[in-house]
Amino acid sequence: MSFRTVSLVVILSLGAAVLSACGGTSAAAGPEKAVETYLNALVSQDVNRLTTVSCKAWEEKARLEADSFQAVKARLDGVTCTKAGDEGTSAKVTCTGKIVATYGNEDQEIPLDRRPYLVSQEGGEWRMCGYTK
Structure with missing residues (x-):
């Protein structure tokens, strides 16, 4: 194999690794990451992202939550989520x-x-599905 071929294989492999790391909320990311992503989408009023990280059954409620932030500017402060x-x-x-x-x-x-x-x-992904008691 030539140096050029080896270099190309290495570059393509690194590119694939970077792209896979930039994907959505995967099962490997964990449930706490799904909630953090949901909260970030909520305060940034990104309804598309908010519904993407929500369970199908929660999507309408996610839209309602987003509506409740329309008249305000919101931000997260010191947020850390953990699986309980x-x-x-x-x-x-x-x-x-x-x-x-x-x-x-x-x-x-x-x-x-x-x-x-x-x-x-x-x-195959962790999704926000509501609140528990």
Whole structure:
């Protein structure tokens, strides 16, 4: 094999590895990453991404949640999510930190540690499916 052929194989392999790392929320990424992705999409009002990382049964509620942030500018502050338990193909995820929603000059803080998230595998990926008790 020539140096040129070996170089091409190495470059293509590295490119494939980089592209696979840039994919969506995969099962390997874990349920906590699905919730973080959901929260980021929520505060950035990216409805397409929000529904993409949601279970089919949660998509309409995800749109409603996005609607509730339309009149404010929102951001995440100190958010860290961790898996709190498994239930087969579902998991419970808890988060710390908060959403800061600004309306005019007033900030409202929404703590994230008050409601655990339910995340399930659907289509081979972890997806946000609602809240648990």
